[in-house]
Each structure stands twice: as C-alpha cells, then as structure tokens.
Amino acid sequence: MSYEDMIPKSIKESLEKITLIPTYGERGAGRLVYNLLKLPLEKRLEILKALQEAVEKIRNCAECGIYTEEEICPICSNPRRSKKFICVVEEPQDAFAIERLERYTGVYHVLGGRIAPLEGISPSNLNINSLLERIEKYGVKEVILATNPNVEGEATAIYLAKLIKKQFPSVKITRISHGLQFGSLIEFADELSLEKSIENRKSL
C-alpha cells in the first residue's frame, strides 16, 4: 500500500479543490482542512452550512458589483443613497470597509480587481465599461477612486482618471489620500507613505 492509500480520499480531494481558491496553496489548504477536522462533527457541519449558504446565495449586485443576496444590493436600491457620487473600489469587501465608517452616502462601483500587466490583468478584464455607462446614465458629479494604495491600485486610479476626464470633462474625479497610518510611528513608516504624507501636508 502506498502513501496515496494512507491519506483518506476525501481529505486528498478537499485539499486539492481548496487550492482552486485564489491565494490558497498546499499549505493554506492543509491549514484549513486539518484545523476544521480538529473540531467535533457537529461544529464542522455548522461551519460548512454557513459557508454553503453564502456560496449559494451571494452574487454580485447587477448595478454596482458588490456582494449581495438580492438582484440589486441594498445600497443601490436605497433611495437615500445618491447615485451622483460613485466610489470605485477593487473588490466588494473594500466597499464593506468604507461602509463600516458610516459616513459615505453615495454608491459604489466594483472593478473586480486592478490593472496588473504582470498577472495578465488589463483594463478589459475589469468592470470599466459599466462604470462609464453609470456615470453617463446618472449624471454623476464625482467619482472617488478608492483603489488600494499600492503600485497597481495607483496605476489603475491614474488610468481611470484619464479615461473618465476625456469622456466626461465636467465630472469631478478624486483619489483617496495617502499618508501615515493613524497610530503609526514616523520612524517605521514606509518611504512612500511618508513621502505622500509630506506632499499632502495641510496647514493648521
């Protein structure tokens, strides 16, 4: 009997399937499966049931692309959220993080990633056409570019700003500001953040 027969088939198959999830390799799959199996059967089933529910119910909002259980998400279908303001994010969970602040009253637009030529992700792989359509359809006043504060997110924001300006010269385009993280120490700040925080300094 070889090693192959010693690992139960259902473990082997789940380890294999989990590596289909983005960012999950052999190690991540093992961590998930073996830690899950440490729990008693009842708890395992409880976790799987919750996950199954999400997996079956969640879709992308037909309007903005964030995760929702409805055809149109509660933000897009809320008449008190202004469609004149669109906050562009890379992923649905970025919008959830902004929602947590309970400040923003506009709507979102999920790109579904960022431009990353090295990974083969070009503008045509992102939800950009639908963004332009929404800007036109709703007579948007301001587009807030909230892609991540890293090289790819920055490049994506610059690309979108140019594109939107060209087609809709009167639309205000803003970028979330960079700077030092609140509670951080200047001594340990990364160079880019420090540089941006000095560039974006405000008079007191």
Added chain:
Amino acid sequence: MSYEDMIPKSIKESLEKITLIPTYGERGAGRLVYNLLKLPLEKRLEILKALQEAVEKIRNCAECGIYTEEEICPICSNPRRSKKFICVVEEPQDAFAIERLERYTGVYHVLGGRIAPLEGISPSNLNINSLLERIEKYGVKEVILATNPNVEGEATAIYLAKLIKKQFPSVKITRISHGLQFGSLIEFADELSLEKSIENRKSL
C-alpha cells in the same frame, strides 16, 4: 440603514462561523470567504462539496487516532504493519508526512496536541492513556517520539519518555533526531539546531 444591513447576512454568518476553526481569526475568515466568492458559482459548489465530504466522512481511527474514513485506519488494519513499533505524533497530518517517506513500517499514535501549560493543555488532555494501553496490549518493542522539534514538542517527548520508562522498563524509547535542515546553510542555522547537530554528530 446601518453598516450591519449592508453586509449580506450569509457573508456575516460564514465569517463568524469560520473563526470557530482553530487558528482562524477575522482576517483568515475574510481571506477564505472573499476569495471563495471570487469564483463562479459552479466552482464554489465543487469546492464546498469536496469539503462537505471530508467533514462528514473523516473520523479519528479508533485505534491510533489518525484521520480515516473507516472505523480502523488502513495502517492499523494492514497486517504487514508491525504493531510492535509505535510512532507517536502530535497530529494526524504529522503521520501523513512520515508516510510520504514510504519507509516506516510500524503504526502511529496521535496525541491530539502537545503539552502546553500556557495554553492550558496538560497531559490529561492528550491521548496518553490509550498509548500506554496499546504498548501493553501489543507488547511494543519501540516507541518513536515524533513530536515537533520545538519547546512544547520536546517537553512532551521528555514527559512521555519518563512515563513509559517507568511503566515499561524494557521498551526502547527513541526520539527523532534534530539537526540542520537538509540543504540549509550553517551560517543561517538557528542555534538549537546547530547545537543539536554537533551533539548528535556521527563518525564517518
């Protein structure tokens, strides 16, 4: 409408349930759920189905404790594996790693963890009684202590060695050897490994 209403219920619940899995916090749960949801529905269901299968079928072997789909695992039920040799491991996946070498022909015993007083894990929380019973029942010749090469694993091995020696003075007790990792550089080796590798030096 508050933030709470913006995150779909099924996402909130699965994020919450996943933190029940050992080593999974809010960040790990988000990584799993949001990356899973990036996949098309069909792929998500395929992954969940495999995981569900493992979760339902896998149990601990009634004899040695490794993961199996049977009452008794294929190692314990294989007449060609000698029950006179027991290799003691912390977790089932440690046994799978040793199986991968295709060298060991004895059986295993899963402790289900290691002695870690700071985490409240004492010998009484581990499968030690059943180990002693198996040593007696099968007239074991050698117990190989293959707990992890770290402080807790080492302490657990020392504890078990004393306990077994006292009850079964004629049983040979061995500990897997420490040393430099194959392919590593002495220059960068951690002190303990280097020390052990000199201590355990062999004549050529």
